[in-house]
Amino acid sequence: MRRPRQSLAGDRAAAYLTLSPSVFLMLLLTGVPMVTVILTSLQKVGMGETSGPFVGLLNFRWALSNHAFYSSLGHTFVWVFGSVGLEMLLGLGFSLLLNKKFRFRGVARAVIMAPYLIPSVVAVLVWRYMFHDLVGVINAVLVGTGLVRTPVLWLDSANNAMMSVIIVGVWKFFPFVVIALLGILQSIPREQYEAAQIDGASPFQQFWRITLPHLLPVFLITALVRTIWNFQKFDIIYLMTGGGPLDATTTLPVLIYFKGFTDFQFGRAAAVAILACIVLGLIAAIYLALIKFAEKRL
């Protein structure tokens, strides 16, 4: 049924009117701020100030010739690809498991969902308690079973800190992958598997020929989403280690925070933030190209 023609002008007015608060708020909270960040990155902003004289690309030159930027970039890559890789792997395994029918599956699903729902600060608190070198349960088990002789410094050693942070990140966020993949697994028609079984396909062949092709597009998109979010993750890393020890877990977001709100060098912080966005954009572009390629091949 068509809408009466004379109401079109009224519809348009209504549409723009109801949408305008959203547009206004988003411009205020992201559009204008983006302009401000770019302008700030071109200024030399003194401590305690919010703007300053324009200095061209000086802040970018500072960042690109600074050791801290490159080491943070390196830590970001280790953190992002370490955590996303494990999240995808665990997510795949757990979603295949939860796709099986078994008793108490609802309970299992709820427990596995739980880490994703609990606040980051809670996750950090619990894991810091478990990682504690003296009263922590992890060291107690490791020492008790004789696997290690002296308690492991999970967070206070530069070698272990990144691994510990990745463990917490993976525990907190892999359920997202489980949910995304489980939705697809449940949508694969059962007849395809039944037909394959009649043809004598082994479970492995069924996975390779039926499950994987269905799963791949969403798997890649989920990996992209997780990469974008882990790239910009701040709270877990900052709260677990404060970027330490000795900058060992200072990723780009942590560096931006320190530059902006500890050193109060807004120009430099903005420049690093823009560079981080460019890197993230490049990674996303590579993913999207991969996804296009995968879709064409299927």
Added chain:
Amino acid sequence: MSTASFGLSGTRPNRDIGDVHQVFYRVMTYLLAILAVTAVGFPIFWMVICSFKPAAELYVTPPTFLPHRWVLDNYVQLFEQTSFGTYFVNSLIVAFGTTFLSLAIGGFGAYSLSRFDFFGMRAFANATLVVYMLPEVLIVLPLYIYVIKMGLADTLIALIVANTTFTLPLTLWFLRSYFNAVSPSLEESAMIDGCTRLGAMRRVTLPLVLPGIVSVGVFSFNHAWNEFLFALVFISSETHKTLPLGLATWIGQDSLYSWGMLLASAVLITIPVVVFYLLVQNSLVSGLADGATKGE
């Protein structure tokens, strides 16, 4: 399962081998499930039971498994010795404020995006998705400058508005797809029967999308309840701290704040989240899956 293979027993010559396989397979599934649930659930289990241990027991090496004595001391101390109550109230204000603001503004916007296609609207809908992916740490720099300039530093209202940076795009994107699922012809027939568009929206569409509104509301609430960076940057006084910020200042000071108190506060922060989760469990799961797959 077993009855089905029993029924087939006459037609399948290698029935015994098949059954052995199947039993093995089922046992493996259960073992894996138990292992998975134990490994993933343990930190939460540990948090809850340790919050009921008396202070002395928390510092024993090696730690006790179940508490020798279950006590509420940690919870009592939390309210007697810290500003936990204040933080909790602040967090409630911020979370409900954020949810209300983004639902009130985004609800109408999403309806409009779903029903009309005038110039620029599709581009705006796509822009919401990009905004949702923007790094928080990039946005916090300029927002801090505005907050200082407008004299809104250290206020909860600044936090509420800043949180909508992410909850508004979420609301627009999700509610639009919920509105899309309600056929416009339903509204049109109501309008032919004499309803105004607003009346049709209220009487016909709203009841149908209510589950969507509830789950988007829960998402927004959860986001604001967990939000840490904006609070860290905007809030300075003890009376305006939210829970994540308040707790963050206790972390690393375990000489001042006992682990028992920290764990008790962790349990209490988690409770609202769990309650909301149980409330919307099914739509939450499908909504998350939607969000992941529709993420272009």
